[in-house]
Amino acid sequence: MTENRRFTVIDDGRATELDEAEGTAHAKRAETSGRPVAVDRDERAAYLGVSAAERAKALASLEAPDFRLPDLDGRRHSLSQHRGKKILLVAYASW
Numbered sequence: 001m002t003e004n005r006r007f008t009v010i011d012d013g014r015a016t017e018l019d020e021a022e023g024t025a026h027a028k029r030a031e032t033s034g035r036p037v038a039v040d041r042d043e044r045a046a047y048l049g050v051s052a053a054e055r056a057k058a059l060a061s062l063e064a065p066d067f068r069l070p071d072l073d074g075r076r077h078s079l080s081q082h083r084g085k086k087i088l089l090v091a092y093a094s095w
Contacts, residue, residue, distance in 0.1 A: 011048040020044060 007023025011030075013058050018026065024039070027046040031037040036049035050058075068078045079087075 005044060008043075008045040009048065010046070 004008075005020040006017050007020040009018060009023050009026055013078050023044070023046060027037050027039050029046065030048045034051045034053070038047045040046075057079075064079060065078045066078055068076050
C-alpha cells in the first residue's frame with residue numbers, strides 16, 4: 001500500500017494539509033503569480049508570502065497614530081494638526 005504523503009502549505013497565516021503533488025503545484029502557482037515562496041521539500045512544507053504589490057498597497061494605506069509632543073519652545077503639537085503635510089520628526093535616545 002502506498003503511503004499518502006502530506007504537504008503543509010502556510011498561506012495568510014493558515015496551514016492547510018494537501019497531498020504532496022497538490023501542495024507543490026499550489027506553491028508553484030503562487031510563485032508564478034509573483035508571490036515569494038519558501039519550500040522545504042524534506043519537511044514537505046511551503047510558506048506563501050504576500051506579493052510586493054499587496055505589501056505596497058497595505059503600506060500606502062497606513063497612518064501613524066496621533067500623538068502630542070512639545071517643540072523646543074515648549075509649544076505642544078499633535079500629529080493630527082499636520083495631517084496631509086510632510087513632517088520631519090527627529091528623535092534620539094541617550095542610552
